Amino acid sequence: MTRAFNFSAGPATLPEPVLKQAAAEMLDWHGSGQSVMEMSHRGKDFMGIRNQAEADLRELLAIPANYKVLFLQGGATLQFEMIPINLLRGKPAADYVYTGVWAGKAIREARPFCQVKVIASSEDRNFSYAPPQSSWKPNQDAAYVHYTANETIGGVEYHWIPDTGNVPLVCDMSSNILSKPVDVSKYGLIYAGAQKNIGPAGLAIVIVRDDLIGHAVPTPPTMLDYKIHADHDSMFNTPPTYGIYIAGLVFQWLKQQGGLAVMEQKNIEKAKLLYGFLDQSRFFRNLVKKQDRSRMNIPFTLKDEALNEEFLKQARARGLQQLKGHSSVGGMRASIYNAMPLAGVKTLVNYMQEFEARFGK
Amino acid sequence: MTRAFNFSAGPATLPEPVLKQAAAEMLDWHGSGQSVMEMSHRGKDFMGIRNQAEADLRELLAIPANYKVLFLQGGATLQFEMIPINLLRGKPAADYVYTGVWAGKAIREARPFCQVKVIASSEDRNFSYAPPQSSWKPNQDAAYVHYTANETIGGVEYHWIPDTGNVPLVCDMSSNILSKPVDVSKYGLIYAGAQKNIGPAGLAIVIVRDDLIGHAVPTPPTMLDYKIHADHDSMFNTPPTYGIYIAGLVFQWLKQQGGLAVMEQKNIEKAKLLYGFLDQSRFFRNLVKKQDRSRMNIPFTLKDEALNEEFLKQARARGLQQLKGHSSVGGMRASIYNAMPLAGVKTLVNYMQEFEARFGK
Known part of the structure; x- marks a missing residue:
């Protein structure tokens, strides 16, 4: 399994x-x-x-x-x-x-x-x-x-x-x-x-x-x-x-x-990792005002929208699922609730880095 | 288990x-x-x-x-x-x-x-x-x-x-x-x-x-x-x-x-077994008009209501659970839905026979 x-x-x-x-x-x-x-x-x-x-x-x-x-x-x-x-x-x-x-x-x-x-x-x-x-x-x-x-x-x-x-x-x-x-x-x-x-x-x-x-x-x-x-x-x-x-x-x-104070720290750490990557990327981006960004749901877009399907396909092949954004806004969305481990966000960021290196010319 | x-x-x-x-x-x-x-x-x-x-x-x-x-x-x-x-x-x-x-x-x-x-x-x-x-x-x-x-x-x-x-x-x-x-x-x-x-x-x-x-x-x-x-x-x-x-x-x-026609036959057989026992018993009884009796929920009473707790206790000890009747009507109730196997009804009837033989003087 x-x-x-x-x-x-x-x-x-x-x-x-x-x-x-x-x-x-x-x-x-x-x-x-x-x-x-x-x-x-x-x-x-x-x-x-x-x-x-x-x-x-x-x-x-x-x-x-x-x-x-x-x-x-x-x-x-x-x-x-x-x-x-x-x-x-x-x-x-x-x-x-x-x-x-x-x-x-x-x-x-x-x-x-x-x-x-x-x-x-x-x-x-x-x-x-x-x-x-x-x-x-x-x-x-x-x-x-x-x-x-x-x-x-x-x-x-x-x-x-x-x-x-x-x-x-x-x-x-x-x-x-x-x-x-x-x-x-x-x-x-x-x-x-x-x-x-x-x-x-x-x-x-x-x-x-x-x-x-x-x-x-x-x-x-x-x-x-x-x-x-x-x-x-x-x-x-x-x-x-x-x-x-x-x-x-x-x-x-x-x-x-450890309760909700501990969960909050973990959620801050996960969100920081993904937003940190998005903010230095020249290929992916998130448009929400920084101080109001969600720690739970992180929408992002690819510079080249024609690559959306490729991004999702390769993600699935790596066990990264359900990244497609809501139909009303398009793009991608990573929901990283309490039950998403830090390892999941790290795997996602690593994949996004590789994807950008390959396609983000 | x-x-x-x-x-x-x-x-x-x-x-x-x-x-x-x-x-x-x-x-x-x-x-x-x-x-x-x-x-x-x-x-x-x-x-x-x-x-x-x-x-x-x-x-x-x-x-x-x-x-x-x-x-x-x-x-x-x-x-x-x-x-x-x-x-x-x-x-x-x-x-x-x-x-x-x-x-x-x-x-x-x-x-x-x-x-x-x-x-x-x-x-x-x-x-x-x-x-x-x-x-x-x-x-x-x-x-x-x-x-x-x-x-x-x-x-x-x-x-x-x-x-x-x-x-x-x-x-x-x-x-x-x-x-x-x-x-x-x-x-x-x-x-x-x-x-x-x-x-x-x-x-x-x-x-x-x-x-x-x-x-x-x-x-x-x-x-x-x-x-x-x-x-x-x-x-x-x-x-x-x-x-x-x-x-x-x-x-x-x-x-x-086999579908619902088969389930109906099984449900008839289970209900018949329990009602058949109830109708010949001098200790247990069901008061519903025969032609309108439910095949799913079979309420019954003990002749001596003071034995209700004893009946439930011994039933539980044999793995026969949740037989207590609804609080609004008292007595007992056996719900024998599709998922209750015939073996469950047989075990119940055998227990009731023994209980009657011991307490139903």
Whole structure:
């Protein structure tokens, strides 16, 4: 068996020890005679798995006691809709920051539910930066302020937390959650699809401050009401049990690595290696403003776009997979989440050096 | 490793060959160097897995070409809400048949969206039978008629398909789908949570006739609109990829068994063995009307309820797990889905015989 270095933006590479443990336990979890997939979600074994996963996530992110952790289905996309349904609290409008494809989707899905006010945007320079807070034009009567902590396609990341005063800050953290420590108390709500830094697709995690729960619009679909899920510890209906189990294994792996401060250093080192190469290259380049560059998703282009297919083909031959950029922006993209080892980035940079030496005349 | 006989109602036992294959492929699917969990959902490998799963399901159930197959999240519970949101088509009311806990949940979730008319019920005899069609009082102007093909908790199953004329028939088939051949063309819509006869929790399958798609209420949450999912081949957002993969392996296993006609014979044989024992026992009994008994979920009680804990304890010691009945009805329940081998039912019956001989004086 040969494991590839998988640069997919999501679903994405997972830690090899997690996959090994999942394979070893597939037919018989801890002597139970069952796969986790086969366990009743209300039984003692699965409840233990679920509770340990939540406890580990709370420890990793130092989540304050007045925040609920919800394990939901429907991905970040369903959250785009659940957020206005639950957080408007009778107000007519919400503030959004527009920084690319994913912020745009959040905005589009919110429009049927409220007046969306775009208070800052990076559209003027092709979504290549994070608008500084000094440029934001917030509304005092906004129900909340929504922003996208990391644009997976554009490769733009906030390396600071916005200050929105008393207006709850809502953050799509899908593609950089758990990549560094974060002060949860600055947020009203954090959400993330699991399929990048957490686990398999089909699980979404919502971290929400107590006082924001219980204010949904009248008679929402029950499954779209945070209060229902919070009141039932995310067991109102059968949760995605296997996804929660894998996420729990990832949380344990993160703790074994030393926690999020250690992960942040590793992620800085990996990103520095690739950006450092890109910045001295005369063939490859990344156009994101330096201070706003993502540590998770690094888009880059070749000077000669006609060589794109050749670049991808030779990469695959070396076990470097899923480097093709998103169709909406073209070029290449290397997603280097927590589970991508430094060795993967080194192998990629070595390959890019050789490719440039051969084709970059 | 010792595998238990797992009688859980769901999540439930899966075919051992499926779990073995999933374990063997966990780190490297077919030489791709990746787990299925790590694959981009839009890549060639996963698209192949998804398309094969749909093709196999279509073959198993002989699904006509004018029906769409959707792979969704949120379980059957979200369908309780999506059905009225999508199928009312401007009509104010829908007909429901009330046969137990699950039909009751479908009714409760539909009430905020339409006038629910209960056209038949088995509440009069503690939900111990399926109301015969002659007792139904349908409304000609109903948007659809909803029924629950198998009550997982009550152990009541329809062994016939209702005839609702031109009014679309909608069926919650969560706990008996794929247990026998079914004439899909009699239905407007069939839905099922995966965690019983299909695969892991977190995946729901919807089989819906073309002409019923595209009539959702104005501006529904996008994720609750069948048309969005149908137009995007269930890839509007990242689908629960690993669940779809496991479901696909289950479909292949079902084909290897000989298809649904063969599965039906096996399921009849297993059910006959257990009901046959129950009916001659003076200690155990099942109270469901004989012609409406479920082949999938068989609830039973002990004459002396004080022995319940002892029965469960000794069962566990023999590797017979999850026999405790649902808390709302008490007693015991043996769920014997497709993946429960005949040997499991034999072992259970042998144990029950011994238990009765010892305690049933």
